[in-house]
Amino acid sequence: MEKCSRAAGPQFFLPHDAIRRPDSTTTQTRVVFDGSSKSQGQLSINEVLFTGPTVQPALLAVVVNFRMPKFVFNADAEKMFRQDSLLALRIYQLKTVTYGLASSPYQAARVLNKLAEDDGNNYPLAAPIVTKRFYVDDVLAGGDHLEEVAEACRQLQQLLARGGFTLRKWSANDAKVLQHTPCELWGTSTQTEIGRNTVTKALGLLWNPTTDQSGFQVPMFKDIDVVTKRIVVSEMSQLFDPLGLLGPVIISARIFVQGVWANLGVTWDEELPETESC
Template sequence: MNDLLGVLIRFRQRKVAIVADIEAMFHQVRMIDSDRDVLRFLWWENGNLDAQPKEYRMCVHLFGATSSPCCSSKALKQTADDNEKQNEVGKMAIETIRTGFYVDDCLSSVESIDVAKHLVQRLSGILSEGGFRLTKWLSNNRDVLDSIDESERAPSVSLFLDELPTERTLGVCWDAGSDSFTFQLTPKDKPMTRRGLLSVTSSVFDPLGIAAPFVLLARSLLQEVCRRGADWDQPLTEDEKKTWTQWLDRTSILSQVSVPRWVKLDITTAVQMHIFCDASEKGYAAVAYFRIEPDGKKPTVEFIIGRARVTPLKLVTIPRLELMAAVLAATLDSTIRRELSYSINETVYWSDSMIVLSYIRNENRRYKTFVANRVSKILSESSKHQWRHVPTKENPADEGSRGTYELGKWLTGPDFLYKDEAYGKRRWRQVQYLANIFWTRWKKEYLPLLQKRHKWTTPRQNVEVCDIVLLVDETMPRGRWPMGKVISVYKGKDGKVRSVDVKIAGGVLKRPIAKLCIIYRGSIAKDVNHC
């Protein structure tokens, strides 16, 4: 069975969209004789429970049975295999049956009106041979709808109005007239308890993450209620009631949210994916955009997917949460690439955490298990050269990690993505120039203070075993000087330490003390038995 998110992603690829539904899909797929006993049931004629019931078996798959969606999807794909043809429209129809259906819902997009008309006819013909009837057709183009019999169109389509309706497609509201996804949230009237909060927040279905920052506020409140150990039916505190009422009152804002369905992948060959990630005490988030450069036109930025999650109940440091957000960003990239029919030229990851970027770019230092596992996951899905720094004010994932009622940059992306690529390169070079200036001044002005030498007439503490030191190496680029621990010392005739052995991630190095900067005294570690 196809992944729901994958079907929605492919639905957004091309200009002309078509939607349909298989009528009573489960009842068109017969059960084999040996499995029919599983679906036995008793039947009382005319509802008379005093009469002797009759025993029946279902010969077709049943609505509500766990096996029905999988078995019906298999029958649908078998129909495609049995009717596979060699002409172009036939190939497209077969591919649509294989990748454009989620159970009984068909969502597809094509490049032109003519192709859409042929695809509608071809799909109906192929599926009718397998015993399936496609109905409730809807498209964002009136010409395509006019080519379909009135009885086969969606009931909401009017013959006398040019305006096209808004329909739910896989739980997402699609306005066919404006060809955009909208959001309609009408919370049920539930008691202000932990159970009521869970019921309302769980009813929000948002597979694309359009309203993820908004929903995060409610989930964060639910987490606070759980953290203080409230019972399921215990009333909320006054502050919690105030926060919850404010969230419910703001749900009407979501009706103004609109995200274009078409991401213009069929009219360009230059596609970049930009994924931003961030974390805060409330949650961590990642959001992905396509940067499209149509021929001869200005770049456009399209929202693809967003994810926002509350932080774990167990306290986790902000750097580790930032790392979890980076893992989420890498996962988004692999998901989109796996489900997309088009190739992406480049993926760029953005984070405002320099700690995370140093984790990813590290080549020598070993980390604890938590960090090492997540860095390994990130590097298995991406390359360290793809990761860049973005200021917090320009990071749209900041809205997702903190939660917000106003969905601004979360849906539109940062302003710098709308500028030409040369601007981004100039900006990157400027950042590198400033970093080089800082590194040069750090070496010349601050580092000598760590290496300060005193007169031999004044007794000073020698370098000791267990000291944590930074190894000065002018031949290495900035930020790559290794850090290690002193494991042995070599003294001169005067009893002063002249050189040491330092253990680093790649082995053991012998260095003179003039090339060391002491970061952490080993004597402190010995006092607390950490050495």
């Protein structure tokens, strides 16, 4: 970001807040922007942005007015509630892809595709990983031969470096795969820790690199006095299973939800009968 002055013409100031994630190894404090916020009777910035196509290979440019993604920073928190607090306000404009805007997921994917398109011929193992194995800012890839996977990791780092990107939190089920990766970029800090039963997250799932086994984090369900349809769906959705591997386990919960929908005729926030809520 860079400091700027307020210019003439349409502008949008992004509401934002800081989210703490103590379990993160790289970014424990992350700023979240709200591009869907709007004043009374006004449009939000997300309502006027073109989101771009949903399929990555499509080649359609999206341009965001550089003056639009701005935010206000109060340089002195002690003055926030004083009449002269405006003297402490500073205006900044963002120079990166801003998550919270409707067009940002497409822009991030398009940049990676363009990088593979321009320089992928020099990195034949990395190019298909960039175009097919990325999900937002996470990448999952592998192979049948150790030497090939290690070379793919080396090429991937070099290809992304061409765009100024550095991949972090590297993990592998064999430390030899990371021989070309600086230790400070590993998901764990030392090679000794790589060999321990260290569990990392891969797209929301748990993965033990040592045993090369995937797992699921079972949520701790709380005792609830009033059970509603909304609460039932919310509790069931806490068990993240994007691949459907837990289908045999959670099918009973899905059947229960289907029965509540079809037979009881209650609203989202209406308390379920005692026979169902128990």
